[in-house]
Amino acid sequence: MDRILSNQNSHVKAWSKLATKKGRQENRTYLLDGWHLVEEAVKAGAKFHAVMATEEQMAEHLPDVPHGVPAFEISAEVAKHIAGTNTPQGIFAEISLPDKTFNPSYVHDGAWLLLDNIQDPGNVGTLIRTADAAGFKGVVLGAGTADVFAPKVVRAMQGSQFHLEVLNGDLNEWVDALTANNLPVYGSQLNESAKSYRDVEASTQFGLIVGNEGQGMSDVLAEKTTANLYIPLQGQAESLNVAIAGGILMFSLVSGN
Amino acid sequence: MDRILSNQNSHVKAWSKLATKKGRQENRTYLLDGWHLVEEAVKAGAKFHAVMATEEQMAEHLPDVPHGVPAFEISAEVAKHIAGTNTPQGIFAEISLPDKTFNPSYVHDGAWLLLDNIQDPGNVGTLIRTADAAGFKGVVLGAGTADVFAPKVVRAMQGSQFHLEVLNGDLNEWVDALTANNLPVYGSQLNESAKSYRDVEASTQFGLIVGNEGQGMSDVLAEKTTANLYIPLQGQAESLNVAIAGGILMFSLVSGN
Known part of the structure; x- marks a missing residue:
């Protein structure tokens, strides 16, 4: 096995890129940091290009790769460099980006989360993890949304990209296609004249749009939805974090939770 | 007005501390970063020690201080140094730490969020902001929980420390006091044999404990609660982010949302 002790090593430079x-686009791969994610990739049958680990982590986990x-x-120094954090666990994998094409007009069932211009990678990752936990069938990342394979998104997803569909897409096309296929599409708005999310009966087949941290969802999308939903706030906070709002809506709208 | 151009300035060193x-403990003050937070402090009548701003921000906001x-x-360089981030808005205030003592035995109403050993500052701040939005009366930070005036907590709270009680406390004492005063106290567990949160009727007076990101709440607390609640998960995600779980529980348990 090759041992790499320098951040100047050509492999390390390639992983850092x-x-x-x-x-990621040039290489068509991305990195997983930590055994939990590497193990999820193994279970999911992802295509591995490399595994990198400290001596200790390698001894513990190589048999399962x-x-x-x-x-x-x-x-340990190289591990920190690759991770971009100070306390990495010390095991990484480089795996292929998924190569998915997905036509929304074929979607006839399931709950789908549509992310409109959500910029914070932690929010994007947490929303995908929460959609997984709520039993959603997929998440569609629209224009302006953080890249799903950015390190902070991957960390926050906790492996959920292996559990449900995670796709890039044009949200206008998605809303049109879901609507044409008789799935209601709910928007979310910070607008007290919108419909309270409490007044929507839970179901298993719908689309839910959550929008940008500051501006909310786009007006163009808001006009296309079946209904736009509002979470009534009681205190003096002006708004909820977008991942919290998304979590409350997802668990309230999906039947069975 | 003094102009400060160097990070070596003694004021800048003091603010960085x-x-x-x-x-913060030595100086009994903490920093607010950005006009939204400074404005909230003005509205709340906080005790100001200093306002620091770039020329542009000073011109815009000094009349309101x-x-x-x-x-x-x-x-701009000093602003980045004080903020510890690369894109600060450029206005800060140094204000007094609140000097609160609060005896839980006097608590006879309201919804109270108890944080048991929640380590991530972003989670702590987001939970406090969400408790505010859900109409909670206060949040109690128990042992092991990130300090409420750490910069990342302050950023995520978005000013909610000015809207509801935010206290440090011994959660064992709190649970005993709330129970003695006839408020139910709910724990939260990642345990399918616990009670589904859907089966608890919403009310306005109770305690809710959320626990550590990895280990959950302490066993000692779990044994003292009225009931421990579980959020049924449908997908393959093993757990929810603690702030998302707390948000779902808070909005479900408080009546009126």
Whole structure:
């Protein structure tokens, strides 16, 4: 097994480039940080390009990594460099970006979360993890939304990209297609004249749009929806964090939770 | 007005120390970053020690700052240094830590959120902001929980510390006192044999405990509660982010939302 002790090593430089969208697109791969995510990728049958781990982590986990995957032992310093954080667990994998095409006009069932211009990667990752936990069938990332394979999104998703559909898409097309296929599409608004989310009966088939942290969802989308929903606030807070609002809506709208 | 252009200035050094709990305790002050928070402090009648702003921000906002507060014009570089981030808005205030003592045995009504060993400052701040939005009367930070005046907590609270009670406390004492005063206290657990949160009728007077990101709430507290609640998960995600779980529980348990 190759041992890598320097951040100047060419592999390390290549892995570091995967922190940027450009680097990921050119290489068609992204990084997983920590055994929990690597294990989820193993279970999901993801295509592995490399596993990198400190001596200790390698000893513990190499037996569970698919046979034939190139393995690199790295120093603790190199682990920090690849992770971009100070306390990485010390095991990483480089895996292929999924290569999905998905036509929304074929969607006839399930609950779908549509993210309109959500910029904070932690919010995007947490929303995807929450959609998974709420039993959603998929999440569609519209224009302006943080890239799903950015390191902070991947960390916050906690492996949910292996559990449900996570797609990029044009939300206008999605809303049109869901509507044409008789799925109601709910928007969310910070607008007391919108419909209270409490007044929507839970179901298993619908679309839910959550929008930008500051501006909310786009007006164009808001006009296309079946209804726009509002979460009544009681205190003096002016708004909820978008991931919290999304979580409350998802768990309230999906039947069975 | 003093103009400060160097990070070596003694005021700047003193403000930077307020990023640490030790610095805040010694000085009995903390920092607000951005006009939204400074404005909330003005509205709340907080005790101001200083306002620091770039030339542009000072011109825009100084008229709205209480008369007689020492004002310092700072460079964009100094603003970044004080903020500890790369894109601060450029206006800050140093205000007094609140000096509250609060005896839980006097609590006879309202909804109270108890945080048991919640370590991530973003989660703590978001939970306090969400409790505010849900109409809670207060939040009690128990042992192990991130300090409420740490910069990342302050940022995520979005000013909610001025809207509801935010206290440090011994959660064992709180649970005993609320129970003695006939308020039910609900725990939260990642345990399918616990009671579904859907089966609790919404009310306006209760305690709700949320626990550590990894380990959940302490066993000692779990044994003292009226009931421990579970959020049934449908997908393959193993858990929810603690702030999302807290948000779903708060909005479900409080009547009127």
